[in-house]
Amino acid sequence: MQAFHPFRDLRGQDPVAVRSQAFALARDLHPGQTAGLLVAEEPTLLMQSVNLQVRHRLHWEAEPMAAGGWRVELRHRDDVEPGTLMELLGRDHERLDRLFAEALHRVNANDVPTAAPLLDSYTLGLRRHVHVENLILAPALEVPREPVTVMLEEHERIVEQLDILASFFEDGLPAAGEVAPFFALLSGSLAKHEAREEQNLFPLWDAALKLRHAEAEQAALLERVKGILAGSEDDRLSH
Numbered sequence: 001m002q003a004f005h006p007f008r009d010l011r012g013q014d015p016v017a018v019r020s021q022a023f024a025l026a027r028d029l030h031p032g033q034t035a036g037l038l039v040a041e042e043p044t045l046l047m048q049s050v051n052l053q054v055r056h057r058l059h060w061e062a063e064p065m066a067a068g069g070w071r072v073e074l075r076h077r078d079d080v081e082p083g084t085l086m087e088l089l090g091r092d093h094e095r096l097d098r099l100f101a102e103a104l105h106r107v108n109a110n111d112v113p114t115a116a117p118l119l120d121s122y123t124l125g126l127r128r129h130v131h132v133e134n135l136i137l138a139p140a141l142e143v144p145r146e147p148v149t150v151m152l153e154e155h156e157r158i159v160e161q162l163d164i165l166a167s168f169f170e171d172g173l174p175a176a177g178e179v180a181p182f183f184a185l186l187s188g189s190l191a192k193h194e195a196r197e198e199q200n201l202f203p204l205w206d207a208a209l210k211l212r213h214a215e216a217e218q219a220a221l222l223e224r225v226k227g228i229l230a231g232s233e234d235d236r237l238s239h
């Protein structure tokens with residue numbers, strides 16, 4: 001606990017102030033840093049909504065204090081191994097986002113030679129990610145059809161758009177102006193797709209996992225997906 005001192009004491013504050021201060025602390029937390037809060041009410045709902053606002057960058061733990069109120073410890077998520085499958089996939093979304101954003105940035109700066117290998121890494125990462133979602137999780141986890149159907153259709157469109165983009169690179173490097181519009185288009189579809197998945201599908205998958213799969217099974221699936229995202233089943237990728 002000592003590492004988290006000083007705890008910011010919000011116990012006497014109204015809920016709006018508590019929320020905005022907790023958000024400010026979470027927003028400014030970088031890898032390697034810790035922060036702490038003291039709050040009057042049980043903090044699960046508060047911390048879940050703050051965590052949503054910072055796109056799940058937060059790892060937090062809370063414990064009740066003998067004198068009343070709760071002590072909450074905050075860390076940057078990157079300092080903690082992903083504990084659930086959805087956390088792992090959410091982090092992979094962000095990693096892929098950063099990679100694609102960097103490739104887009106290079107193309108916009110007219111630097112296609114350094115954008116090309118970033119696009120290659122991105123494409124491989126996306127194929128692994130889609131493999132996990134389409135072929136491992138969708139068949140294994142029983143949830144309402146609609147968000148799954150939306151996901152599968154969007155994956156197809158994304159893979160199609162990536163194929164079009166890749167075709168520009170087949171016979172040497174294209175001019176930045178030729179590919180920039182495709183990068184911009186794809187970047188928009190990706191962001192929307194990931195947000196939809198994280199909002200509509202991941203909570204259902206998470207609940208299905210916890211409800212119908214024993215802990216050992218969940219842990220085995222988590223390890224398998226970690227492996228796939230790192231390349232362990234690249235010989236079986238379909239796209």
Ligand SMILES: [Fe+2]
Nearest residue numbers: 133151155197
């Ligand atoms: Fe997806």
Ligand SMILES: [Fe+2]
Nearest residue numbers: 089129133197
């Ligand atoms: Fe995804």
